[in-house]
Amino acid sequence: MAIQASDERTRVRSAVLAVRDLRVYYHTPRGAVRAVDGVTFDIKAGERLGLVGESGSGKTTIALALMRLIRPPGRIEGGEVLVDGTDLLRLAEEQMRQRRLAVIAMVAQGAMNSLNPVIRVRDQIADALKDHGVRLSKAELGSRIADLLQHVGLGPHVADMFPHELSGGMKQRVCIAIAISMQPKVIIADEPTSALDVVVQRQVMETLRNVQLELGAAVILVGHDMGLMAQAVDRLGVMYAGTLAELCEVRAIFEEPLHPYSQLLIASLPSLDKKGVFQGIPGLPPSLLNKPKGCPFRPRCPKAFDKCVDVEPLLTEVKPGRWVSCHLYDVDGVPA
Amino acid sequence: MSVTPQLGGGPLLAGESPVVVPELPEASRDAVKPDRVGAVIRYLKRNPSLPIGIAMLMSLLLFSVIGSFLVDTQRARPLSVMAIQPPSWELPFGSDRQGRDLLAVMIAGTPLTIRIGVIAGLIGVGLGTVLAFVSAFYGGLLDTIVRGLVDIGLTVPGLLVLIILAVTIREGITVNQMALVVACLAWLYPTRVIRAQVLSMRERTWVQVAKLSGMTGPEIILKEMLPNLFPYLAAALVNSISGAVLASVGLEALGLGPIESPTLGMTVYWVQFNAALINGWWWWWTAPIVVLFILFVGLFMVSLGLDEIANPRLRKTV
């Protein structure tokens, strides 16, 4: 990467989470599926980063990898995940377990459906706290839980309810409450609202925002809804075939997308203002099993040229704060 | 040829020339057609229960088949050899009190017992499948009746019913009649479990698509649902056979089986009748127990293996 070493060190120091060249491969009998193939990004405290991509782009895998929840046949092949100077990938399992929830927490996709149906909300939160060695008296625990519920906009009576008595939005907010119970520095939300109605979606996202502001935590929002990203994040990373195509401030990407995939993606978004033609992106994402050489987007790219066939583009900062992996912006190459 | 407008392309796709399909040679999913044989072998390596179980059952069958050529099965009748001989070169399994060559008994008896199990198991699952499909798919009064019968039938102690049946047919029950007696109850449990499967399958979207494509009820049952149930039915069959063998051995051990046949259960009966345990004639009861053990464990392993295929959630593979 074309960055100075000192810039890099400054960047890592001011970031609460720094991911460097993360690679996660799934080993199948027919070979390795390169789900995440070299992803690098930072996130500062209080910042909201979105990772948007379609199915198979690797975004959920990144979320799981950051939590070190990748199970065989998946394996983290390489890279670093630095939090407070510690590389999470090099920790022993027990040390990582202590950090999960306390330092980095996740609201998983479909988390609301993973709440234990036979345990009251109160106990689900209490279990999480006890697991991390929080020793409180019954009364203190009760008030801590009521406090948490209030932070996510739920009344204290919810603590005594069972998951099936709650609506989808309420369940998701309970999951957020569990995620923030140990006041983590980073919260990862993987498609937190995809199963929810649009009105409830807004409530849940608002809750997430409030919670984040209070904690001063960083939030990584993983999803596929560009509209949601536009409204809910500060910086956006566009994932394609396991790598970042573009990474920059969210306004910039909507005003002037640089990567051809981002351009086509944004052009395909239907608007609520006026009717237009339907513009999709022809073709399919590449097979991650036998990933071809060169740029993964080349077969579908309207602006591809010969360099794109052989050389894989790297994520480069072509303007301050604007990272793209596309040969069109090569300084030394010759764009078409 | 009719002019078919190009949907999803052509004039509606901005910036695209009206060519039929974009040229995308490599941008498709893994284009390799499934390599069936290789996949099967790889699968068997990952799911060892299945081949182990099959191996065990095969070994029993081979034992019987090859044995029947090498050993004179007439020696399984009483008064063929010297009585109560411990195992020796001439009598590898020894002999029993009535002078039966126990090796011949095992060779002749194993296929008989297996036959009872298979016939009863097949009838049980066959009848069970038909009842289950018809009752679950069409519902209504028929379903209520079948469900009622099954629920009541399963609460009645099976062995008791079988004993009463066996006693009634007492005069010279044959091996095949044994199978039918056991089959009388063997269909109850398969009906219940298969009905549950069909009920859940009936609500699947692809069944509704089939209905909307004009398929009739029987067609949907036979062509859409049944193929998906094959692994499940196979597992149910193995379990049914297992249960049938157990029931038949139980009846025979009580003396209610075909007296003249050298089935495994009858051997157990004779062992008890002659107090072989107390008399220290260990070779007499060891033989049937070992064979029964291999049979049951083999059936169980096969059933485990089939369960893994039938229930995708148990699969350990990606």
Add this chain to the structure above:
Amino acid sequence: MTALLEAKNVGKTFGGGLFDKVRTVALRDFSLGIESEPPSILAVVGESGSGKTTLARLLLGLVGPTTGQVLYRGTDLRSLSGTQRKQFLRDVQVIFQDPYEVYNPFYYVDHVLETPVQKFGLAASRAEAREKIEETLRAVGLRPDETLGRYPHQLSGGQRQRIMVARALLIRPRIIIADEPVSMVDASLRATILGSLRELNQAFGISLIYITHDLTTAYQISENIVVLYRGSVAEVGDVEKVVGDPKHPYTRLLVGSVPLPDPDKAWHGEPPPSEEARKAAAVPHDGCAFAARCPDAMQICREERPPLYQLDEHRAAACYLYLGQPEIGADEIGKVMVPPTREPVSLPVS
């Protein structure tokens, strides 16, 4: 003229039998007539619990109504003869939401295309059938050699859904009921599939009922829209009007809640319910279903369910804010719909 497919004062209630404690009214007194000439596109928009999926199943005859009737060419779906039913299936087809669940995992994807060909006699020989299938696949932008002979799990969600569109095209029905056809498909492919659906309407004259919770795609594809809330019609009419200037408080909430892909455009939250609304929330009542959340709720909203008021030529809303406007019955929503215009389609020269 008898509508081809008609829902007449249809109501559907779940539960409430001898053993169920809870009665859920999924759909209440809903009427809709769908003509096949001229072909139209109607969007039915609602969130979960609105009754839209129930409506789809009722129109397809997969489930029977508790009250009212669903009529095909004037005959109740439940009393169709064998031939009539075959005709019904030729005329009314479906595209389901889940592109995986629609395939029988035992068969290749070909099965879902070959079955209708065989059952409806769409081809005289196997060769002709194969040719027709390949032609239809190409028409939706798929390559037959990359699609046929594969199991469902070997194809992507977008491909599988396009095959279902191809299946519909193969049968050439008069009406397609599309239940959330693109909600489980990736964004970049959604536009392609929606384009296919629009072309089915324009080039082949197939009427489309597009059922969804996604207001944006509903707006893009349809001429008219019906907004459902808890089983009743909240607002109905010209989609440009309903979306551009929503009159019913629920529609306003829905439109405002859509996150726009423009960071500079605000994302509106739910306005606080009025005093009357809080009263409505506290005690169960027989009035407007939305009263408990409505910022404009009034006392009358708690007393009786509002009728549909016609607000202009192509718009009606069921809200007491418009008390005084001419009322229309639930079975007259067809009156406020914009008649479809068929644009001339330029077919590419092949």
